[in-house]
Structures are given as structure tokens and as C-alpha cells.
Amino acid sequence: MRRRSALVGSMAALATAPSARAQTQVDLQLVLAVDVSRSIDEVEAELQRRGYIEALTNDRVVDAILSGENRRIAICYTEWAGAHFQTVVIDWxxxxxxxxxxxxxxxxxxxPRTSQxxxxxxxALAHAGQRFESSPFVAKRRVIDVSGDGRTNDGPPAEIVRDKLVSQGIVVNGLPVMMNRSNFGRPPDLTLDKYYEESVIGGPGSFLIVxxxxxxxxxxxxxxxxxxxSGTTPSPRSSPA
Structure with a gap:
């Protein structure tokens, strides 16, 4: 009887644990979706990873985090390439x-870094959107921050996935990297920023920084x-400050 009571108690704890965790309030749930396709060489990949590492510990970024109502945010870091490759590097x-x-x-x-x-x-957007389903946090704002140096050449059209995410209340912001060099024999994509503006970003206050x-x-x-x-609403296209 004692073992049965203990088992019932353990099952009750398991049943209530996700609910309790799901009540953790944060000011923002943010998925960072980072391009690791083979068009990004080793030097560029290092600069990209270092950019996120240094930005996340920057005083201005930390001050923005601590200025919110709950003084905390939740972040999930993912990497992506073709339709066959999306992975969670650091979960929530x-x-x-x-x-x-x-x-x-x-x-x-x-x-470890990889390339595909x-x-x-x-x-990548679909995978990032699914991460909110497993998040143990609650926030008024859910944002996907997608960065990359190319446009879709595999998998579903970005705008179709983007529109579905926006209909669920998720905002998609973009960080296109403009590379003035050929890519596997193809000429440089000088309108990648326009592609991100028209087909990738979406939702209230969405923006891109080039x-x-x-x-x-x-x-x-x-x-x-x-x-x-910080939740500020800049123009749809902004420049780094």
C-alpha cells in the first residue's frame, strides 16, 4: 500500500511538473536560427558564432534584458542548412x-560547429516555430531571429511558413548577410535584403538589419x-548602430 501511494504521488508530481514549469513568466521567448550552409566558410562561421557570443554578453544587451517587466528572457539557439538539417544547439x-x-x-x-x-x-522557420511548443516558459512576445547569407533553394517557400507563424502570433525578424562575392560559381546575391524583407520577416513590428x-x-x-x-518598433529595415 505504501509503495502504491508513493507511485501515485510520483505520477501526480510528473503530471503537475510541466504545468508548474509552464507558468514561468519571461518578457520574451527568442529563437535564434542561424545559417550553417556550406556557402559560409570556416572564417565566416567563426565570425558568425563569435558575433552571437559577444552580443549576448554585451552590456547594452544585458541592460535590455534587465529592463523588462520580469527582468528575464528565454533563448533557444538553433542552426540550419537544407531541409534535412535543423538542430538545437542550446535548448531553452x-x-x-x-x-x-x-x-x-x-x-x-x-x-561544435557543423556545415551542411x-x-x-x-x-528553418518551421523548426524554430516548433521550439515554442516545447518551451517551459510563457511570454507576451515570441520572436524568431533568422540570419543567413542566401535565399531558399530547398524545402518549402519561406513566405508560406512565415505567414503560418505570423497567424500564430509569432514575429519573424531577419539578419541577411550581404556577401559581395561569388558563391559556388554563382554571382553575388545583391537583392538578398529584399528577399528577406518580402519573404522572411513578418508580424507586428518585424524588422531586418543588414x-x-x-x-x-x-x-x-x-x-x-x-x-x-527591448520591444522597440524600428522601421522595417534598419542599419546596425
């Missing part, structure tokens, strides 16, 4: 202090995070 974590931001950044710095073929922005190249990526990420976290 609360950032509520400089120390928490530093721990997240250190974990990201230690995570093709570019599937739509599949990085001229990966050398400027860190500054673009920092500016973008400050605006996303």
Missing part, C-alpha cells in the same frame, strides 16, 4: 543576469538583439 535557457548571459555564451563557444548543404529558410559582410556581423547582431529584447 533563462537569461536574467550578466552571469546567466555569460554561461550561455560560454556554452555556445564550446558547442543547401539553404532552406522555410524549413550585415554588409561577416566582419560586420557582430555589430548587426548586437543592435538587433537590443531592439528585439
Amino acid at each position: 535557457a533563462v537569461i536574467d543576469s550578466p552571469g546567466a548571459a555569460r554561461r550561455f555564451a560560454e556554452k555556445l563557444a564550446e558547442a 548543404s543547401w539553404t532552406a529558410v522555410g524549413a 550585415a554588409d559582410n561577416f566582419d560586420h556581423f557582430g555589430r548587426a547582431v548586437r543592435t538587433k538583439l537590443v531592439r528585439e529584447i
